[in-house]
Amino acid sequence: MNRQIVLASRPEGLPALDNFALVSGDMPVPGPGQFLLAHHYLGLAPAARIRMGAARSYAPPLPIGGVIYGQAVGRVGASRHPQFQEGDLVVSTDAGWQEYSVSDGARASRIDAAIAPERVWLGALGVSGLTAYVGLLDVGGPRATDTVVVSAAAGAVGSAVGQIARIKGCRVVGIAGGSAKCRYVTQELGLDASVDYHAADFARQLADACHAGIDLYFDNVGGAVRDTVWPLMNDFGRVVVCGQISEYGATAPAAGPGWFSLLTKRLSVRGFLLRDHEERHAAAVADMSRWYREGRIKGREQIVEGLEQAPAAFIRMLQGGNLGKTLVRLTTS
Amino acid sequence: MNRQIVLASRPEGLPALDNFALVSGDMPVPGPGQFLLAHHYLGLAPAARIRMGAARSYAPPLPIGGVIYGQAVGRVGASRHPQFQEGDLVVSTDAGWQEYSVSDGARASRIDAAIAPERVWLGALGVSGLTAYVGLLDVGGPRATDTVVVSAAAGAVGSAVGQIARIKGCRVVGIAGGSAKCRYVTQELGLDASVDYHAADFARQLADACHAGIDLYFDNVGGAVRDTVWPLMNDFGRVVVCGQISEYGATAPAAGPGWFSLLTKRLSVRGFLLRDHEERHAAAVADMSRWYREGRIKGREQIVEGLEQAPAAFIRMLQGGNLGKTLVRLTTS
Numbered sequence: 001m002n003r004q005i006v007l008a009s010r011p012e013g014l015p016a017l018d019n020f021a022l023v024s025g026d027m028p029v030p031g032p033g034q035f036l037l038a039h040h041y042l043g044l045a046p047a048a049r050i051r052m053g054a055a056r057s058y059a060p061p062l063p064i065g066g067v068i069y070g071q072a073v074g075r076v077g078a079s080r081h082p083q084f085q086e087g088d089l090v091v092s093t094d095a096g097w098q099e100y101s102v103s104d105g106a107r108a109s110r111i112d113a114a115i116a117p118e119r120v121w122l123g124a125l126g127v128s129g130l131t132a133y134v135g136l137l138d139v140g141g142p143r144a145t146d147t148v149v150v151s152a153a154a155g156a157v158g159s160a161v162g163q164i165a166r167i168k169g170c171r172v173v174g175i176a177g178g179s180a181k182c183r184y185v186t187q188e189l190g191l192d193a194s195v196d197y198h199a200a201d202f203a204r205q206l207a208d209a210c211h212a213g214i215d216l217y218f219d220n221v222g223g224a225v226r227d228t229v230w231p232l233m234n235d236f237g238r239v240v241v242c243g244q245i246s247e248y249g250a251t252a253p254a255a256g257p258g259w260f261s262l263l264t265k266r267l268s269v270r271g272f273l274l275r276d277h278e279e280r281h282a283a284a285v286a287d288m289s290r291w292y293r294e295g296r297i298k299g300r301e302q303i304v305e306g307l308e309q310a311p312a313a314f315i316r317m318l319q320g321g322n323l324g325k326t327l328v329r330l331t332t333s
Numbered sequence: 334m335n336r337q338i339v340l341a342s343r344p345e346g347l348p349a350l351d352n353f354a355l356v357s358g359d360m361p362v363p364g365p366g367q368f369l370l371a372h373h374y375l376g377l378a379p380a381a382r383i384r385m386g387a388a389r390s391y392a393p394p395l396p397i398g399g400v401i402y403g404q405a406v407g408r409v410g411a412s413r414h415p416q417f418q419e420g421d422l423v424v425s426t427d428a429g430w431q432e433y434s435v436s437d438g439a440r441a442s443r444i445d446a447a448i449a450p451e452r453v454w455l456g457a458l459g460v461s462g463l464t465a466y467v468g469l470l471d472v473g474g475p476r477a478t479d480t481v482v483v484s485a486a487a488g489a490v491g492s493a494v495g496q497i498a499r500i501k502g503c504r505v506v507g508i509a510g511g512s513a514k515c516r517y518v519t520q521e522l523g524l525d526a527s528v529d530y531h532a533a534d535f536a537r538q539l540a541d542a543c544h545a546g547i548d549l550y551f552d553n554v555g556g557a558v559r560d561t562v563w564p565l566m567n568d569f570g571r572v573v574v575c576g577q578i579s580e581y582g583a584t585a586p587a588a589g590p591g592w593f594s595l596l597t598k599r600l601s602v603r604g605f606l607l608r609d610h611e612e613r614h615a616a617a618v619a620d621m622s623r624w625y626r627e628g629r630i631k632g633r634e635q636i637v638e639g640l641e642q643a644p645a646a647f648i649r650m651l652q653g654g655n656l657g658k659t660l661v662r663l664t665t666s
Contacts, residue, residue: 271596
């Protein structure tokens with residue numbers, strides 16, 4: 001049997017537990033050119049919330065009864081795929097919230113557990129880390145003289161963004177919710193400063209932390225945080241739009257910041273998705289692996305046990321309750 | 334004497350005639366490295382409205398009593414500048430609304446009246462045309478398969494944008510106010526289609542004219558027109574923010590369109606000012622001059638007579654009452 005978490009009903013705003021259902025499906029059987037993957041860990045991603053809604057975005061909405069979108073790392077079972085052998089450790093980015101999946105290899109790659117444990121291949125060395133790498137370096141183009149601000153700085157993507165920007169010599173300010181995350185951002189990740197967006201004087205604190213203005217904003221959240229960042233942008237500033245967590249539950253898109261300063265400050269704003277940058281994956285994994293081995297890229301994982309815990313962990317993540325990458329450990333064989 | 338139009342009081346919203354005053358100043362005298370320019374034509378630019386306000390933008394606000402910002406073409410008088418000789422025909426981009434100005438040459442260049450009459454060097458071959466050239470080609474990056482939409486398509490910048498995009502093989506849709514401008518855009522400028530933003534069913538008409546969506550939007554106006562364009566943008570679409578006329582009289586910046594589609598469609602939005610692209614002027618003038626001689630770039634000028642007419646012509650331009658570049662003819666010697 002293959003236990004799965006499926007979409008029971010579409011959420012309005014923040015998902016509730018009853019939007020999810022645990023079901024048992026048949027064990028999938030790989031066809032020609034496919035392999036079976038037994039999932040050891042699932043990686044939860046806020047973007048899964050987008051697909052739970054009815055609106056078409058960059059992906060069609062998940063149908064009711066469909067398996068929730070998610071990444072997994074695990075071991076190849078039966079394989080009819082020439083590049084993946086039984087026993088290989090593999091990360092798959094469209095594995096879904098289930099115990100087993102079948103892959104044609106298009107969104108899967110082998111991992112090297114000698115470089116980092118399996119779970120890290122869903123975080124700093126996985127989709128989150130690669131998103132940070134491509135978004136910051138290719139889309140954002142940081143310069144050593146830049147002040148870089150990253151929101152959700154204690155999250156899976158944000159923590160990698162902040163550390164890569166530090167490696168590139170930037171002054172880096174992380175925005176996070178609560179003092180524990182803010183401490184993590186400066187003390188463990190080594191960012192230059194952190195600012196708690198829950199603080200009553202958040203705008204003033206951010207301005208103080210960015211005394212030379214902001215050259216590059218890596219936006220994981222949108223909404224009110226972005227609107228506080230916006231007036232601090234310097235001339236020729238760049239904004240990388242990577243995530244918009246504040247909008248994932250919205251029924252209508254929120255307005256953006258004024259465009260007049262886009263003109264007067266000659267800003268560049270660019271949205272991106274990792275999936276469009278496949279050609280950069282190898283270089284990203286190589287650099288991130290080296291930095292990880294050197295201790296320059298750290299990450300934390302918050303691990304819950306058992307597939308049935310995935311919905312609660314996901315909801316907690318969307319509420320900002322987690323630090324680092326949120327994983328679900330499964331016991332498959 | 335040097336007659337000048339100065340800022341008498343700061344406008345709220347649309348300027349009124351009493352925000353301007355006609356004064357007589359002393360004839361300016363060029364110092365070392367400077368020359369005197371006798372203005373034949375002034376070129377009016379909506380951006381002058383920005384500097385009439387109290388807010389700092391990319392330029393400090395004009396002080397009360399300061400000469401209104403504007404371009405001019407004219408003839409060099411007394412010169413103590415090694416590169417500009419008495420008798421040279423010159424265009425100056427910070428000449429101001431006055432009969433004479435003194436220049437250090439930094440924002441001035443000689444023109445070739447054999448290529449086009451003086452007035453054209455304030456329009457298609459002047460700041461407006463160069464803004465279109467740099468903004469469309471360098472910032473927007475049009476491809477022959479693109480559908481390009483330009484707002485204020487009958488205006489000085491927009492008309493050049495539309496024609497350059499046609500030269501580059503794009504399908505080009507112009508947005509303009511009123512049927513006369515819309516006819517001009519298709520019949521004289523040769524754009525593929527035009528849409529009247531005054532029409533009750535503007536959004537539907539625009540969608541019909543852009544049946545394959547919009548790949549590149551050249552935004553001269555911001556506001557409601559931009560918000561109508563926004564949902565039609567294609568994946569990987571690009572938006573060039575060149576002007577924001579709808580906001581020039583606003584007391585507070587208007588909100589922008591939602592950023593969620595910036596992410597889901599991987600859009601790029603970039604504000605720019607011509608002044609940051611000096612290194613492209615020579616190439617732009619060369620290309621634009623050639624296209625002008627070949628009849629592929631046309632422009633119209635609406636000419637009013639006498640410095641005292643400048644404020645009324647400027648207000649009419651901000652209201653959308655003009656077609657092409659608005660010029661003021663002076664009689665200096």
